[in-house]
Amino acid sequence: MKQKKKWYDYLWIASLTYLILGFFNILFAWLGLLCFFIPLIISIVKGNKAYCNKYCGRGQLFSLAGGRFGLSRKKDIPGWMKSSYFRYGFLIFFFAMFFLMLWNTYLVFAGAKELRTVVTLLWTLKLPWHWAYHGTLFSSGAAQFAFGFYSVMLTSTVLGFVTMILFKPRSWCVYCPMGTMTQLICKAKNSGSSQP
Amino acid sequence: MIKRKAIVSIRECVACGCCVKVCPRNAIAIPKGIYAEIDKDLCVGCGKCAKECPASIITLEVAEA
Numbered sequence: 001m002k003q004k005k006k007w008y009d010y011l012w013i014a015s016l017t018y019l020i021l022g023f024f025n026i027l028f029a030w031l032g033l034l035c036f037f038i039p040l041i042i043s044i045v046k047g048n049k050a051y052c053n054k055y056c057g058r059g060q061l062f063s064l065a066g067g068r069f070g071l072s073r074k075k076d077i078p079g080w081m082k083s084s085y086f087r088y089g090f091l092i093f094f095f096a097m098f099f100l101m102l103w104n105t106y107l108v109f110a111g112a113k114e115l116r117t118v119v120t121l122l123w124t125l126k127l128p129w130h131w132a133y134h135g136t137l138f139s140s141g142a143a144q145f146a147f148g149f150y151s152v153m154l155t156s157t158v159l160g161f162v163t164m165i166l167f168k169p170r171s172w173c174v175y176c177p178m179g180t181m182t183q184l185i186c187k188a189k190n191s192g193s194s195q196p
Numbered sequence: 197m198i199k200r201k202a203i204v205s206i207r208e209c210v211a212c213g214c215c216v217k218v219c220p221r222n223a224i225a226i227p228k229g230i231y232a233e234i235d236k237d238l239c240v241g242c243g244k245c246a247k248e249c250p251a252s253i254i255t256l257e258v259a260e261a
Binding site for chain 2: 054174
């Protein structure tokens with residue numbers, strides 16, 4: 001009865017590779033924009049969450065690590081974490097932090113601030129990351145964005161890993177800002193047709 | 197004989213698709229990206245989706261005859 005694996009069932013390899021590449025050259029962090037734009041484009045154009053449902057490599061990574069490798073307690077997620085208040089609140093918080101990162105990138109682009117070769121974990125911990133910086137062909141702002149974006153990706157992976165261990169493997173999906181946002185887009189796009 | 201079917205709490209569903217992936221009968225779909233829909237005719241009440249659901253919002257309920 002097991003369904004045959006499709007090509008997209010292996011996208012967890014891409015997600016893992018992405019995280020590893022960030023240790024070697026931070027500029028690879030730019031590739032993370034794909035995980036940002038593809039789900040948005042799919043939800044806007046097609047009006048569904050095919051990205052979450054099929055292509056999300058991070059979800060697959062959590063389901064492998066938490067499922068096959070047994071790194072999850074598989075307990076129920078607390079009620080507040082799946083409430084819309086928390087989901088929308090986290091979306092707003094995440095975006096606020098994202099725009100703050102963009103602002104810092106802009107300041108470096110504009111020359112008002114020096115490039116900082118650090119990765120900020122959980123919005124507070126500054127981890128030295130200079131070994132992954134080998135200069136950039138473009139403005140140092142391009143590198144600043146890479147550090148900032150990698151921080152976002154690493155932070156969300158760490159959060160996802162913690163909730164994977166504590167709760168079910170793909171607990172991250174419950175409060176994933178991209179998931180919440182694409183669901184909102186789908187709601188807006190499909191409003192008018194049969195509502196629950 | 198008591199038959200159980202999976203029921204999704206539509207309001208809480210995040211439409212992640214974990215249930216779709218584990219369903220051995222392909223009885224679940226997320227057509228509009230808002231919530232999962234279960235085909236009651238195909239569902240055999242195995243409970244795999246309920247176990248997998250990261251938000252734990254799928255329950256098995258006795259289907260009315």
